[in-house]
Amino acid sequence: MKTMWHYAMRQKGLLALNFICVFGFVIIELGLPTLLAKMLDVGIVNNDFEYIKKIGGYMIVTIAVGIFLYLSLAIVGARLNTRLVQQMRDDMMENIQRFSHQEYEKIGMSSLITRTTNDAFQVMTFMGMILRTGFVTPIMFVMSIVMIVRTSPSLTTFVIGALPFLLLGILFIAKRSEPLSTKQQKNLDNINMILRENLTGLRVIRAFVNEKFEEKRFDEVNTNYADSSKRLFKLMATAQPAFFLLFNLVMVLVIWFGSIQIDAGSLEVGNLIAFIEYIFHALFSFLMFSSVFMMYPRAAVSARRVQEVLDMEPAIKNPENGVKETQTNGVLAFNNVSFAYPGNSESPVIRQVSFEANPGETVAFIGSTGSGKSTLIQLIPRFYDVTRGSITIDGVDVRDYDLSALRQKIGYIPQKALLFSGTIEDNLKYGKPDATEEEMREALDIAQATEFVSQKEKGLDEPISEGGSNFSGGQKQRLAIARALIRKPAIYVFDDSFSALDYKTDATLRARLKHETTESTVLIVAQRVSTIMHADKIVVLNEGEVIGIGTHKELLQTCPIYYDIASSQLSEEELA
Template sequence: ITRLTTDVTNLQNAFQMIIRMAARGPVILVFSLSAAFSIDAKLSLIFLGAIPVLGVGLYFVMTRCHPIFKRVFKTYDKLNLIVQENIHGIRVVKSFFREDHEIKKFKDVSKDIHDDFKKAESIIAFNMPLVQFVMFATMLLLSWFGARAIVASGNNPALGLSTGQLMSLMTYTMQILMSLMMLSMVLVMISISRASAERIAELLQEESTLENPQNPIYEIPHGEIRFENVTFRYSDESEKPCLDTVDLRINSGETVGILGGTGSSKTTLVQLIPRLYDVVEGRVTVGGNDVREYDLKTLRDEVSMVLQKNVLFSGTIKENLRWGDETASEEEIIRVCRLAQADEFIQKFPKRYDTYIEQGGSNVSGGQKQRLCIARALLKKPKVLILDDSTSAVDTKTDAKIKKAMYEEIPDTTKIIIAQRVSSVQDADKIIVMDEGKIMDVGSHQELLERNEIYQEVYRSQVKGGNDDE
C-alpha cells in the first residue's frame, strides 16, 4: 500500500519540482557564468572554487539521507500493515480487549518513523546554511578583490575593473548562487524520492513466472485430469516439498472428494490444475495436455475454482456474478444461482439481483457469500469445477442440495470438492485421502471405511460429534 500511496506521492512531488527548477537552474547558471567571465575572467574564477564546495556538501547530504529514507519507507509498510490488520480485525481486537496493546504497537512504529525523519531532516537542514555560507563568502571575496582592482585601475574600464562592472558581477553572483540553490534543492528532493523510485521500480519490474507458451493450445477437449509424479514446493529453499511424487487420475465428469487434515496440501494440489503455480517436477495434464501448454485464459476459463477465502467486490449481485461471464443473460444468472441455492435468499432482498454488495461482501452472511461465489464459478460453464472448502459456512441441508443440483445439472463437468465434513464428499465417485503432501489412499466412501485409518478416524469423530449433539 505504501508503494502505491506515499512512494507515488513523493515521486510526483519530486517530478513537479524537477521540471520547474531543474530546467531553469542550469540555464541561469550557464548564462550568468558566461556574462561574469566576459566582464572579468580572473575574478570569475571565484565561482569555480565555490561550486566544488557545494558539490561536496550535497554529496554528503545525499549519501547520508538515502539509507534513512529507504528504512523509513519500509517502516511505513509496517505501519500500514498494523492499520490494515486493526481495521479488518477490529471485532477481534475489541473482543479480546486489546485496544491498548494495538495503540501502543501503532505508537512504537510511529515513533520509529518520527525518529528517522527527524534524523534525515537534521542532515538536510545542513544544505541551506552551506549554500548561504558559499553565497556570502563569494560576495565577500568579490568585494575584496574587486575593490582592489578598481583602486589599481583608477576606476577606468580600459585599464581594469570599474565600479559598474563590479556591481554587474555582484548581480550575476546572486543569479549564479540562486541557480545553485535551486539545483541543490532538486538534488535533495531526488535523494528523498530515490528510495521511493527504487521501491516502485521493484514493483513494476516484478514479472510473473507463469507465462503463455509460444504456441498455446486454445481448446480443452474434456475434463480428465492427471498428476504424473508431481512434486511441488513454494520456495526453492524449502527442504521438504508440499507435494511429494503425487500420481493421480480423475476421469472426465467424475465427482472427486478430497479429505485430509490441516496442512495436508489439499489446496496446493488443486491450485496446480488452473496453473496458479507450476510444478517443480512431473506434470499436470487437463484434457490430455500439460497445463503449461494451454493459453492461460483458456485454461482458467475451463477450470473454475471457488477459493477458501470467498471474495465479493463492490457492486450489484449481477455485476459480481458476471465476473464469470460478462455476456450472461439474466436467465443464465438465475439458473446458476438456483444451482448454488442462492436464488432463494436473493429473492428476499428488496432489489433482488440489483442489490448492492458492500466492499468485501460485508452486508451478506458467510454462507450467502459462499453460494454467490459458487454461482459465479458455475456461470463460466467450466469443464472442471473445484470447490475448495467452499460450503463450510453452509448448513448441511443446503450443502446437500448444492451437491445434488451439481450431480444432476452438470454431469459432464469434472467436480473436485475439498471438504472437512465426510458428509460433503461421501457420495463422490471417489475420495482422495491426503496427509503431509502425499496421497494416502483413493477409493469410495465404503472402501475407505473398511481399509483407511485416517478416513475411519475422521468419520468416527464426526459421527460421534453428531450423536453427542443430538
C-alpha cells in the same frame, strides 16, 4: 535515474516542448538584467528619455514572454510528470498481475502497496522537480557564469571561490541521505503491514482485548519511521541556511569590491547591478540544483524499489505458443505428482499423488488439517508448479497451456470467499463479463442465493462493501459459487467452499450442482463427510500422501483414517 528517464522518453513531444520553454525562460531571465544595465549606463547617465522608453518597452515585452514561458513550463512539466507516473503504475500493476504466489511472498503485500503508491509518488515528486528546475538551473548557471565573466572578470573570483564549498556540501548531504531514505521506506512498509493486519483482523483484536498491544506495536514502527524521517529532514533543513549564508557572504564581498571599482572608475553602476543579478541567478540556480541533487538519493531508493517490481520475472511463466484448445473437455489426471514450496525442496508437502477425474464425475478430497488438500488443487490452475510428475487436462500438461486458456477451463471457488467492491451484478460478471440477467438469475438460483438477493432493496444492483463485509460468510460463499457457475467451466474446483453453509442449504446446493454439472468435472475439498459422501470418488490424504481412493462405502471398509473421520461426524446408521 535509468527508470525515470525510461518513462520520460516515452513522452518525447512533451519533453522537447519542455526543453524549448526552458531555453526561452533562461534567455529572458538573463536578458532583463542586461537591458537594465543598458538603461542605467546609457539612458539615465546620458539623460536620454527616448532610449529609456525603448529599453523599458523591451523589458515589458520580455517580462510578458517570460511569464508565458514560465506558465507553459509549469503546465508541460505537470502533464509530462503525471503521465510518467501513470504509466509507471500501470506497468507495475500489469507485472504484479503476472506474479505467482512466490513473488507475492518474496516482496510482501504491504511493500507492493507502498511501492505502487508512495514510491511512485516519490519518483513523481523528483521528476516534477527535475522538469521545473532541474533543466532550468544547469543552463541558467552556465549562462550566468558566462555573463559574469563578460561583465567583470575581477569580481568573478568570489563566485568561483564559493563553488567548491557548495559542491562539497551537496556531496556530503547526498551521501548521508541515501541510507536514511532506504530506512525510511522500509519503515513505511512496516507501517502498511501492521495497519493492514489491524484493519483485516479487527474482530480478532477486539475479541482478545488486545487493542493496547496493537497500539503499542503500531506506535513502535511509527516511531521508527518518524525518527528516520526526522533525521532525513534535519539533514535537508540544515543545508538551506548554510547555502544562503555562503550566498549572502559572496554578495557582500561583490558589492564591497564592486563599489571600490566604481569609485576608481573601472566599473559602471549598471554593470554592477547586472553583475549582482547574474550572481543571484548563478548561485540561486546552483542552490536549486543542489536541492534537486539532494532529493535524488531518496528518489533513487524509490525508483530502485519500483524497478525491482518491474524487473521481477514470475516463477509461473506463460509458455510461448501455449495450447489454447483441446478436443476433450475436462479430463483431469495427476501423474505421480510431488510438490514442495520454493526454498524447501527437501520437505515436499505433496508426495507421489496419482488419480483421474472425468467429466460427469465428482471427486472429493478429505484429510486432517495440513494434509495438503488445498495445496493439491491449487496446482491445477498453476498457482504453483509441480516439483515432480505432471498434471494433465485433456491429455495436455498444464504447463504447456496458455495460462488464460487453462484458467478459462476452471471455475475456482477459494476457501475464503472473496467479493470485490461494487455491486452483486459486478461480482457475477467477474466470472462472465457478457452474462445476461437470465444467466445471473440462474446462477444465483443454483447457488441458493436467490432468496437473500431478492430481499435486498436494489437486488442485483445492491452495493458490496470492500471484501464483502456487508454480507455474512454463507452469503459470500454462495455468491462466490454463483460467480464460478456462471462461467460454465469444464472443471469446477470447490476448496472447502461449503463450510459456512448450514446442512440444509449445503445438501440442496449440492443436489442442484449434481444436476447442472453432468458434463463437467467437479472437485470438492471438504472437512464435512456429509458434503462428500455421495461423491463418485473420494481421495483421502494424510501428510501429503494418498492413503485411500474409493467411494464412501468402500473407504469405510478399507481406510481406517477415513473411518475415524466419518465416525466422528456421522451417526451409526449413516456408517452402516
